[in-house]
Amino acid sequence: MESTSITEHIPRLRRYARALAGDSHRADDLVQDTLERALAKFYLWRHGSDLRAWLFTIMHNVFINQLKARRELALDDAVLDGLQSAPQSDPFELRDLDAALRQLPVEQREVLLLVGLEQLSYAEVSKALGIPVGTVMSRLSRGRDRLRAVMSGTSTVTSLKLVK
Amino acid sequence: MSNLTETDLHAYADGRLDDVRRVQVEAHLAHDAAATESVRVWRAQNEALRALYNPVLNEPVPQRLLAARPSRRRWPNYALAAGVMGLSFGLGWATHSYRTDRFAEAAALPHRAAVAYAVYAPEVRHPVEVGADQQDHLVKWLSKRLGNELKVPRLTQQGFELVGGRLLPGGKGPVAQFMYQDAKGQRITLYVALRDAEPRDTAFRFSQEDKVAVFYWIDGKLGYALSGEMDRASLLAVASVVYRQLNP
Secondary structure (H helix, E strand, O other): OOOOOOHHHHHHHHHHHHHHHOOHHHHHHHHHHHHHHHHHOHHHOOOOOOHHHHHHHHHHHHHHHHHHHHOOOOOOHHHHHHOOOOOOOOOOOHHHHHHHHHOOOHHHHHHHHHHHOOOOOHHHHHHHHOOOHHHHHHHHHHHHHHHHHHHOOOOOOOOOOOOO | OOOOOHHHHHHHHOOOOOHHHHHHHHHHHOOOHHHHHHHHHHHHHHHHHHHHHHHHHHOOOOHHHHOOOOOOOOOHHHHHHHHHHHHHHOHHHHHHHHHHHHHHHHHHHHHHHHHHHHHHOOOOOOOOOEEHHHHHHHHHHHHHHHOOOOOOOOOHHHOEEEEEEEEEEEOOEEEEEEEEEEOOOOEEEEEEEEOOOOOEEOOOEEEEEOOEEEEEEEEEOEEEEEEEOOOHHHHHHHHHHHHHHHOO
């Protein structure tokens, strides 16, 4: 039987939300908002299409709206590159990875996670986020470069919040 | 290899290349130390992400997520109805009365459906009035009584066979109840009630009525409720199929 139940996708939605939002409480809030919206819009889902990709699309929209509401959208690359701070000397460790992800602009973090963590194809990421494949690739490239730089201590660790 | 792009390198690191392209990239990497190092780092990033977040998959899912209900965001038909009513009566009042009506009706439908389920599902000898062997007659008869053409979902793929149906009195007139049963004898019912309020649609909702789980929705003049004494996730799997068959 084809997998149609939204419920069975919850563990993977939680994993992605945890990586995307960081804090576990906030991540589960994101999952809950996503599920509520998915249930309310379930009639829009096309039978036979990929339910998981559709759920990622909804989560993306919910997450962006939440960030906008909190005025917390990450700054873009140009601004990030202009920020200076002392280089980090910590070695590569898993617990640093979570912090490092927060240093990535949201649009790069999403692509990086959908590809690297969720193992979606580039075409699936393109569809889920509603952007061309070329944009997926450029965000993936910049996201990976930035993550590499942050993890090797050559980039800023300043906490970035847009406050106005 | 002149036409190697950075996209190829990413696709190589992610295991997304076909065999031919993969061999070409490998040939290139053999004499490009920087590209080789990039691929190594990207793969390490992927592995680290999975190592860090995969444990979330094994955590128990919090109850509040399993109990998530459709959000109260307005759906298009609601916006339209509120807008039209607002023209005549003033938006504030219309919105208020619409909501009141919505809540009253929303509470009544799953409750009635669950009671009807509780009464007839345990019935051994007379679970239905008309059996599935006379399905054409059953559908014609109930369609005529409800004044709407009814459709009976096929749930064979979900393991449920139609037992039959019966006519019931509802709050606003006649109600049709279709009963299904799986190989273990577990039963679910689809309750279809005629509404006398103006046609509209609602999203999919869930209600737990004592031991009976109910998914319900309104589609135009008819209210639907799928009831079963089973867990929410299992019923949802069936309800989503019913919903899509009725709303192709």
